[in-house]
Amino acid sequence: MSDPDQRLSRLARARLYAIVDTGYVEPSRVSHVTEQLVNGGVDLIQLRAKKLPIAAIADLGKKMRALIPSHGSIFILNDHPELVPEIGADGIHVGQDDLSVAEARTRAGVIVGKSTHSLDQAVAAEKEGADYIGVGPIYATPTKPDYAPVGPALIRQVFSAVRVPQFCIGGINEQTLPEVLAAGARRVVIVSALLRSSDIPAYCRRVREQLEAQPFQP
Numbered sequence: 323m324s325d326p327d328q329r330l331s332r333l334a335r336a337r338l339y340a341i342v343d344t345g346y347v348e349p350s351r352v353s354h355v356t357e358q359l360v361n362g363g364v365d366l367i368q369l370r371a372k373k374l375p376i377a378a379i380a381d382l383g384k385k386m387r388a389l390i391p392s393h394g395s396i397f398i399l400n401d402h403p404e405l406v407p408e409i410g411a412d413g414i415h416v417g418q419d420d421l422s423v424a425e426a427r428t429r430a431g432v433i434v435g436k437s438t439h440s441l442d443q444a445v446a447a448e449k450e451g452a453d454y455i456g457v458g459p460i461y462a463t464p465t466k467p468d469y470a471p472v473g474p475a476l477i478r479q480v481f482s483a484v485r486v487p488q489f490c491i492g493g494i495n496e497q498t499l500p501e502v503l504a505a506g507a508r509r510v511v512i513v514s515a516l517l518r519s520s521d522i523p524a525y526c527r528r529v530r531e532q533l534e535a536q537p538f539q540p
Contacts, residue, residue, distance in 0.1 A: 329412050329433055332396055333454060334540040336365035337533045338526065339489050339511040341400075342386070343465060344371040346517045352382050355517060356389045362526025366489075368415055370400040383409030396433065403429035413453070418443065423450040435489075439472060444480045444488070452486060456511060459492020460502060465513050466492060474505035481506045496525070499532050508538050 340359045347355050352369075359367050369386055371379045383399060387410045390397045399411040403426050406414060413433030416426050426434045436452040438444040439459075447455045457480050462471045471492060480488055490507040495515035502510060512529065519525040 326432075328393070329396060330453065332365070333433060333487060336396065336487065336489075337509050337538070338364045338530055339366040339368070339491075339509065340364040340516050340526075341368040341370050341465075341511060341513045343513055343517065344374055344382075345465065346514055349374070349378065349382060353385050353389060355522065356386045358522035359516070359526065360390060360395060362523035363530060364395055364526055366396045366398055368398040368400055369411075372400075376402065376405070380405050380408055383411065387411070398433070398435065406430040406432055415456070423447065423452045427451070437491075438480075439469060441476065441479050441483060444484050448484045448486050454487040454489060455480075455484065456491045457488050458490055458511075460490050461493025461498060463493040463514070474501055477502065477505040477507050496528060496532075499529065503532065503536055508533070508536055 342352055342355055367390060369383055371382060379402060383405060387397060396412045398413045398415050399406060400415050401420055403414050411432060413435060414426050414430045415435040417437045423434050423436055433453045435454045436447040437456045438447050444455055444457060457476060459466050459469050459471050460474055477490055487509055489509045489511045490502055491511035494502055494510050494512050516522055516525055
């Protein structure tokens with residue numbers, strides 16, 4: 323785990339966020355995929371293992387931490403703040419129905435991100451003290467089948483109202499990225515398109531090229 327101020331500085335500059343979701347990646351492949359994401363230069367890597375027991379999540383988290391340089395990608399754990407000290411995560415991510423930002427920070431003492439699905443939720447998450455927010459799902463996605471897509475129009479609305487870093491998520495890939503960027507996004511989360519790529523580092527580099535072609539103010 324790296325210094326808190328240094329983590330926040332890296333978060334402010336972050337553009338590309340990847341999620342290692344065990345709904346797509348078998349636990350036996352998590353280490354390999356993590357290495358590929360690190361090689362691709364992603365700024366944040368999250369472990370999301372909704373259906374695994376706590377002990378298995380802790381084991382995967384430790385393996386990922388060993389592969390993610392402390393001054394490289396920011397390592398985020400989805401839920402389970404009690405595991406943060408054990409695995410050495412740099413941050414935690416919570417959903418609308420999970421812990422409050424304040425409770426997550428009290429338990430884990432690290433970066434806290436929160437999922438938001440509307441302008442009101444985005445504004446509320448910032449007031450709650452979230453260090454960053456996820457905004458989406460922008461498009462329909464099998465990762466979150468129960469959530470209706472919010473559409474690209476929400477991106478500019480949130481950008482105008484919220485100052486903390488905003489990562490657009492949901493159905494984003496090389497094909498949809500231009501529309502997302504045109505709507506004002508400067509930070510994105512990519513899940514299935516990255517995890518299913520036959521060359522993850524190359525996919526990351528192509529996405530970064532598109533992101534870095536846009537004006538950006540940390």
